[in-house]
Amino acid sequence: xxxxxxxxxxxxxxxxxxxxxxxxxxxxxxxxxxxxxxxxxxxxxxxxxxxxxxxxxxxxxxxxxxxxxxxxxxxxxxxxxxxxxxxxxxxxxxxxxxxxxxxxxxxxxxxxxxxxxxxxxxxxxxxxxxxxxxxxxxxxxxxxxxxxxxxxxxxxxx
Amino acid sequence: xxxxxxxxxxxxxxxxxxxxxxxxxxxxxxxxxxxxxxxxxxxxxxxxxxxxxxxxxxxxxxxxxxxxxxxxxxxxxxxxxxxxxxxxxxxxxxxxxxxxxxxxxxxxxxxxxxxxxxxxxxxxxxxxxxxxxxxxxxxxxxxxxxxxxxxxxxxxxxxxxxxxxxxxxxxxxxxxxxxxxxxxxxxxxxxxxxxxxxxxxxxxxxxxxxxxxxxxxxxxxxxxxxxxxxxxxxxxxxxxxxxxxxxxxxxxxxxxxxxxxxxxxxxxxxxxxxxxxxxxxxxxxxxxxxxxxxxxxxxxxxxxxxxxxxxxxxxxxxxxxxxxxxxxxxxxxxxxxxxxxxxxxxxxxxxxxxxxxxxxxxxxxxxxxxxxxxxxxxxxxxxxxxxxxxxxxxxxxxxxxxxxxxxxxxxxxxx
Numbered sequence: 001x002x003x004x005x006x007x008x009x010x011x012x013x014x015x016x017x018x019x020x021x022x023x024x025x026x027x028x029x030x031x032x033x034x035x036x037x038x039x040x041x042x043x044x045x046x047x048x049x050x051x052x053x054x055x056x057x058x059x060x061x062x063x064x065x066x067x068x069x070x071x072x073x074x075x076x077x078x079x080x081x082x083x084x085x086x087x088x089x090x091x092x093x094x095x096x097x098x099x100x101x102x103x104x105x106x107x108x109x110x111x112x113x114x115x116x117x118x119x120x121x122x123x124x125x126x127x128x129x130x131x132x133x134x135x136x137x138x139x140x141x142x143x144x145x146x147x148x149x150x151x152x153x154x155x156x157x158x
Numbered sequence: 159x160x161x162x163x164x165x166x167x168x169x170x171x172x173x174x175x176x177x178x179x180x181x182x183x184x185x186x187x188x189x190x191x192x193x194x195x196x197x198x199x200x201x202x203x204x205x206x207x208x209x210x211x212x213x214x215x216x217x218x219x220x221x222x223x224x225x226x227x228x229x230x231x232x233x234x235x236x237x238x239x240x241x242x243x244x245x246x247x248x249x250x251x252x253x254x255x256x257x258x259x260x261x262x263x264x265x266x267x268x269x270x271x272x273x274x275x276x277x278x279x280x281x282x283x284x285x286x287x288x289x290x291x292x293x294x295x296x297x298x299x300x301x302x303x304x305x306x307x308x309x310x311x312x313x314x315x316x317x318x319x320x321x322x323x324x325x326x327x328x329x330x331x332x333x334x335x336x337x338x339x340x341x342x343x344x345x346x347x348x349x350x351x352x353x354x355x356x357x358x359x360x361x362x363x364x365x366x367x368x369x370x371x372x373x374x375x376x377x378x379x380x381x382x383x384x385x386x387x388x389x390x391x392x393x394x395x396x397x398x399x400x401x402x403x404x405x406x407x408x409x410x411x412x413x414x415x416x417x418x419x420x421x422x423x424x425x426x427x428x429x430x431x432x433x434x435x436x437x438x439x440x441x442x443x444x445x446x447x448x449x450x451x452x453x454x455x456x457x458x459x460x461x462x463x464x465x466x467x468x469x470x471x472x473x474x475x476x477x478x479x480x481x482x483x484x485x486x487x488x489x490x491x492x493x494x495x496x497x498x499x500x501x502x503x504x505x506x507x508x509x510x511x512x513x514x515x516x517x518x519x520x521x522x523x524x525x526x527x528x529x530x531x532x533x534x535x536x537x538x539x540x541x542x543x544x545x546x547x548x549x550x551x552x553x554x555x556x557x558x559x560x561x562x563x564x565x566x567x568x569x570x571x572x573x
Contacts, residue, residue, distance in 0.1 A: 001519075001520055001563075001564060001567045002516055002519055002520070002567060002568065002571050004519065005515070005516060005519050005571070008515070009512070009571070014572070017512075039527070040511055040526070040527055040543070041527060041528060041532075041541065041542060041543050064541070064542055065509065065542075066509035066510075066511040066512045067508075067509060067512045067572075068511075068512070127515060130511070130515060133511065
């Protein structure tokens with residue numbers, strides 16, 4: 001009945017959805033943000049530790065939501081660790097394109113391995129009502145990076 | 159799916175032929191539309207009535223002294239009379255056309271809430287209200303200092319009448335505004351008893367009948383309430399039209415909600431005088447074509463007969479209770495004694511949004527989320543929401559079976 005849904009719910013998504021990585025609160029985070037999807041009730045808090053030269057030393061999140069949103073946040077925290085803020089934002093831009101269109105024209109140039117890791121979520125583009133589930137974490141990341149220490153920024157994927 | 163089962167005196171197969179949209183396929187599968195509680199599908203008879211109005215008898219109402227306008231006015235007022243009969247109202251003037259149930263309730267919150275209720279008084283809502291019958295009262299509270307009280311809902315999903323009595327006890331309650339049927343739990347509330355309790359405590363009663371008017375024969379005189387709201391689009395009619403039934407004595411005391419044309423009897427630069435009820439509450443060009451559509455929808459359901467419709471639904475509800483209760487890992491929200499065809503549920507291993515995406519693949523349309531009833535989901539500890547299957551008069555037992563089978567397979571999928 002649901003075989004064709006394996007494109008959307010690949011094993012890696014189900015796995016990250018059930019057991020999200022970096023699912024914790026970071027004490028003394030340098031940046032944090034809250035992401036809300038008011039339509040469906042998905043909600044997450046994102047925490048970043050930064051190095052003095054602006055690299056993301058650690059990324060973690062807490063929250064609740066569907067398998068897609070949890071898996072996306074989990075994969076994102078794994079992917080952005082060690083990246084500069086500018087690289088993380090570039091990944092976010094490419095990922096939103098991937099989620100909306102299923103393709104990533106720029107993915108051959110730089111950050112290719114990182115985008116490869118996010119590829120399992122590309123199936124979401126066939127489900128317009130679910131794209132926001134996949135992009136919430138990345139909107140939240142942008143909000144966190146734009147913030148200042150001690151400030152909790154708000155993001156919404158509406 | 160094969161041919162629908164025929165309930166006694168109720169030919170679902172024939173009824174389904176009246177709804178053009180139901181013959182669609184979704185992703186190659188027959189459409190199983192189980193979201194009528196959000197908005198119902200439309201019968202051909204209703205669609206044609208609206209088209210006929212626009213093609214042959216359309217003009218603005220209450221204005222032109224010419225043939226077409228007189229025809230349109232007659233059709234619009236005939237719709238009002240049809241709604242009055244549908245609710246067994248004593249007088250068609252008790253029927254106010256609005257844009258939706260939401261607008262009808264906002265009308266009462268603004269006009270009765272700010273014009274008649276006084277600071278120091280309280281409004282009682284329940285924990286199972288749709289946001290449409292909650293947020294307007296929160297706004298009233300924040301604007302005026304009128305207190306807002308919440309009547310509890312029992313674990314079975316019924317209104318806790320002992321708690322209602324407690325909330326009414328100090329005599330400060332000016333209005334009890336509760337649902338006549340929960341859009342999440344399916345619970346049909348004891349409207350007559352609630353009204354008797356409220357009146358004994360000196361409070362008026364507004365019933366949100368958005369769901370109930372579709373599933374039950376409503377008799378506002380027997381219930382004895384003061385205000386009753388429902389909407390056209392859930393009753394197989396068009397969007398853009400809602401109804402507020404309000405006793406004339408209340409309409410007389412209430413200031414207008416919106417100002418504009420048609421709601422005045424005299425306007426000078428200095429002041430205006432209000433038209434008599436219900437025109438006082440129908441500012442501007444009303445939903446004329448929609449009123450004609452609602453009239454046709456009411457004719458459609460009354461021709462089938464509300465008792466036949468209720469009997470069909472009772473069978474479906476019993477069947478759904480049996481089938482859904484058998485599914486491992488499925489939590490059903492609400493087990494009220496008196497309930498209509500609305501079932502909210504959660505699977506233990508799937509988020510409602512993932513589940514609804516799966517069901518969509520099987521051609522099944524259900525709603526996922528909190529169904530505009532966030533406090534109720536919090537009350538039952540289901541902040542992530544639920545999926546909701548809601549039935550219409552075209553729903554079949556086979557569709558319920560198909561849903562139950564799909565839920566069992568969905569649980570396997572996520573295991």
